[in-house]
Amino acid sequence: MGITERKEREREEMRHLILQAAQKLFLENGFEKTSIRSIADAIEYSPATIYLYFKDKNELFLALHILAFEKMMVEFAVVATIADPFERLVALGRQYIKFAIENPELYDLMFLMQAPMEALACRDEVWEDGMKSFDFLRLILTECMDKGIFRNDLELDSTCLTVWSYMHGLVTIYLKKRMDMFEDGQQMQRMEESFRIFIEMLKASFK
Amino acid sequence: MGITERKEREREEMRHLILQAAQKLFLENGFEKTSIRSIADAIEYSPATIYLYFKDKNELFLALHILAFEKMMVEFAVVATIADPFERLVALGRQYIKFAIENPELYDLMFLMQAPMEALACRDEVWEDGMKSFDFLRLILTECMDKGIFRNDLELDSTCLTVWSYMHGLVTIYLKKRMDMFEDGQQMQRMEESFRIFIEMLKASFK
DNA sequence: TGTTTTTACTAAACACTGTTTAGTATATTT
DNA sequence: AAATATACTAAACAGTGTTTAGTAAAAACA
Secondary structure, three states, rough: OOOHHHHHHHHHHHHHHHHHHHHHHHHHHHHHHHOOOHHHHHOOOOOHOOOOOOOOHHHHHHHHHHHHHHHHHHHHHHHHHOHHHHHHHHEEEEEHHHHHHHOHHHHHHOOOOHHHHHHHHOOOOOHHHHHHHHHHHHHHHHHHHOOOOOOOOOOOOHHHHHHHHHHHHHHHHHHOOOOOOOOHHHHHHHHHHHHHHHHHHHHHHOO | HHHHOOOOHHHHHHHHHHHHHHHHHHHHHHHHHOOOOHHHHHHOHHHHHHHHHOHHHHHHHHHHHHHHHHHHHHHHHHHHHOOOHHHHHHHHHHHHHHHHHHHHHHHHHHOOOOOHHHHHHHHHHOOOHHHHHHHHHHHHHHHHHHHHOOOOOOOHHHHHHHEEEEEEHHHHHHOOOOOOOHHHHHHHHHHHHHHHHHHHHHHHHOO
């Protein structure tokens, strides 16, 4: 009998429906204005129904967080075609900035909000999405080191952390409106120039 | 007649009382659990009273944000005694990490939360506190460049932004629990190692 | 001094929020 | 056909930021 299968399918469809509505509201109005009630309204169900498919708001945000990482990884994939690992690293950096600026709410959810991390902590799970993207960077840096572009006496993971920290800091300062020391119209150029300086620093630090 | 003076003094005292209670609750329970009502309870006044002294919660958070910057600048002052500008820069970096780790809620308020920036935007004011601390970094980097430690063909402000971005990114990744790719006990060592790598990069990038 | 005006404050309400509970139709199984 | 399980919801609970209308006390004015 296929009833249990159909029920499981229907359950999955409902989860998908909730998630799609949540994502839409999230991207349109920001996460502060996305309430359980507004999601329920959008799909024409009662707020209580959402709790039959997600334990709480953290779980819902974790699901959105996973979708966001999928989106980012798809956008990152375009750099894979670049043969030279250092050029690939630079291209990845530009993609990272691009993604953050074009998806500020998603970036927040992925790297700043505590909601998804709390959901993971409740489940005793590790941050798989974060680790996967960290691996993506690690692979590129490994190639750079192997090709002798970088000095390889530096610990790989800590070097990855250094690169990511810079990128994360740069876009976070921008997204969180902490770039007021530069005129409004020049903030993007400043980011560009800072990025070039960092790339120069990376290059220069490896004979 | 000194009545208006006394009234002004009393008004200032009340603002201070509210701010002290707010800061206490903020540091003890985090900003998410610090409500206008809980502050009102703590000082034994009605919630509506707080609105006679602060326009809204953003204004209240802006006031706390200013106090937080004062605290940070006091802690930064200790590096001023270091003669060598590069050593001073390294010491400032360590102070920055120390401050962020010891005052995670304050760091959030200063560099991530939108509340204080919204209050500033309402008032049409610039982010003076941020600019002052940026100047502090700029001064040190200027000295480094003057003494020939750094190449000085790089734009000063963009170089400052690069250094700050790295520091900000590093501590934010840590504070926002995004360092799960490293075991719990080794996260501090990883930060230390990354910091050393960044310092090496800075050194190496200037002949 | 007595009267009017201003000041300081609050109770209560408004419109929200996440979440839980108890109950109701419908679908499935026995 | 009766019993059980499923899917869903109305209503409530305990919060949130904020506003409004009203009240005592203080200050200013006559």
